[in-house]
Amino acid sequence: MSGLDRITIVGASLAGLRAVQALRREGFEGDVTLVGAETHVPYNRPPLSKSVLRGDDDVTLPGAEELGDQWLRGRQAVHLDVRSRTVTLDDGAELGYDGLVIATGARPRQLDGVRRLRTIDDALALRAELESGHEHVVVIGGGFIGGEVASTARQLGRKVTLVDAAPYPMHAGLGEEASRWLAAHHERNGVELVSQARVTAVDGGLVLLSDGRSLAADLVVGGMGVVPNTEWLDGALAVNDGVLCEPTLFAQGTENIVAAGDLARWPHGLFGGEMVRVEHWSNANEQGAVAAHNLLAGPENAQPFLEVPNFATHVHGARIQTAGLPHLADSASIVTGSPEEDRFAVAFTRDGVLVGAVAVNSPKELIKLKRAITARETAARDA
Known part of the structure; x- marks a missing residue:
């Protein structure tokens, strides 16, 4: 996209970091300003609820060391003015931009007397x-x-x-x-x-x-879910349970603002344009890079974000994985293994087309089903 000399990225977690890396990888030679609410170098969040609680402090996020000290730590965006193309920070500073990446993530729902877990x-x-x-x-x-x-x-x-x-x-x-x-x-x-x-x-x-x-x-x-950090965008962009985006991750009604990560809400082309907002690691990892790429390409040359949502968790030694959007399904069936064996996979279909999968201790089956979802296959046995 012509005319991009200054790109500001608000949010210095996974999606923001991947956006910075994508800009550099694609040869962007203009100014890049990254704003992060935390004082820490970007880190890996999945270990926080597992190994960190057991005493392991390794939360290294590959690529974070590339940022050096050339970014704003401990600063939060409080206002966006799309007309003047400025972002106001909590210390009163104003950052101008030609292109903007919004990656401010989400925060846990809170209740008095309850410990939260996000950082x-x-x-x-x-x-x-x-x-x-x-x-x-x-x-x-x-x-x-x-x-x-x-x-x-x-x-x-x-x-x-x-x-x-x-x-x-x-x-x-x-x-x-x-x-x-x-x-x-x-x-x-x-x-x-x-x-x-x-x-x-x-x-x-x-x-x-x-x-x-x-x-x-x-x-x-x-562990009561999260709320997208979009208050600073009120009145500037279309916001409804996240930043409302085009399939290409451009914020609706804009040509120079993209969103990525936990707060991006967009119509997913693999699921009939269903509006989705995905809060998991893999989505932020992939979306930050694609959003930055599309910002450089401009709206006319941007590509829709079509990655199949997926996440994995370990609970009491069992590996649980999902792909797609199982909640959209009108039918579900076990396609391998059984719950009694603690090893099985479930395929979810809507109108006969695969839309989701869940696998327990069955990673290879999950990979097959994810490929089938991407290909819009019509029956679990085709996976």
């Missing part, structure tokens, strides 16, 4: 709490963060209660069969499940539930 500082604080001798940990939310924290706490010998609003943990993302298996897997590994209940408050050492019950707890950890 390395959060993880180190939670580790200190776990090491201090707390015996009973209550985890709110059975998603991948909640599940990993519950698994790690059990490895550390803590009593764990997992509270989740769904019938089974990760029910929306894994479907009936796999989430039912996951519930049993948690219980076999000593986790007490409290399902179909919401936490209304934490009062001292008591966790109060929506059904009137209360749970005693020494430590309460939240």
